[in-house]
Amino acid sequence: AQSVTQPDIHITVSEGASLELRCNYSYGATPYLFWYVQSPGQGLQLLLKYFSGDTLVQGIKGFEAEFKRSQSSFNLRKPSVHWSDAAEYFCALTGANNLFFGTGTRLTVIP
């Protein structure tokens, strides 16, 4: 069965510091992987996605993620966090059409 795990419920970083949000998945084949961001009371915005090819994926807002098959991971990174990055981040996978979401990681950015 497929599943997505985000081990960190809440992360706090200082503005300008680097960020890494963890995501591990379980899936029987090569998954399609996504990272979404959700601001309070808002819908989901796609940051980036991995379908195939280059395992380092660039997304919007300066985010990137690396697919590591050997570790079943798809961690999200940003070299320098901005205060506007404070939000909830969801990792998700799909094999067919259904999306399976992780439980989310809430990012707090302190000045």
Place this chain on the structure above:
Amino acid sequence: GAVVSQHPSRVICKSGTSVKIECRSLDFQATTMFWYRQFPKQSLMLMATSNEGSKATYEQGVEKDKFLINHASLTLSTLTVTSAHPEDSSFYICSAIGQGVRNEQYFGPGTRLTVT
């Protein structure tokens, strides 16, 4: 491109009444639409999948008679919460997959339902 809208963005209704939420794909035809429910500070829970012109497929534990889904056209799906109760208060989000768009869902901005 690939914009999904939802209407209304917020709705407050009295217990026992019904509420309809619309989900529209504005610039593409959506062969499949999804309805999610999100409780505060939690992840999204898939409620049902709807394909244009056919009955929706509900996830286990979701009452199909309470959450009526209609996908009458390739750009519109509706979710009607019937006989709403306070425990139905939640954030409802729809998403859509377009024709020829591979495995990527586009999300609406969500609808906040409060049942008093």
